[in-house]
Amino acid sequence: MICNVSLQVVPNVPEEDLYPVVDKVIDMIRESGVKYIVGPMETTMEGELRFLLEIVAKAQEICLENGATRIISVVKIDYKAGGVTIDEKVHKYC
Template sequence: MPLLEISVVPVGTATESFSHDVEKAVSIIEQNNLKYQVTPTSTIIEGELDKLMDVAQVIHLNEIENEAKRVVTTIKIDDRTDKPISLESQVNKVSDH
């Protein structure tokens, strides 16, 4: 199943903190019943590509609805076709060494 990494930076808000934005993004991900992992600088989501893109759009638009003057969203997609991948398998490969 594909993995999508998303990082959203709202610009022109009343605060420098992103914690509320991350909490809202996680809430959106959970409402869509997707597996995820929060990192210090982004969030990784596992799911079908169409669903991942829909969720990424909702997360991005949520920042605009929350009155950010500008939103910079960075997305990376890891989609292997030769064998399945998952959040757990990718982390376990690194921690097993």
């Protein structure tokens, strides 16, 4: 079933490394092939829940591999019978 998962990662790295580490997470999301939208505070993805949660887990690993000593992540899941898409929620604003 299609759902939405929003992910915000805040890696504990020197300030000048923050955006480069977050960029690596976004690159991984892009390379995964899922539909996604980058926002100013989080990235929202669309796909099967299990696959999206694997992406969330990989994001943590990417942060650690790039110097984070700790990562604070916020994950939001929108899941309903019949599925839910990004387009149905934002189409009237685009």
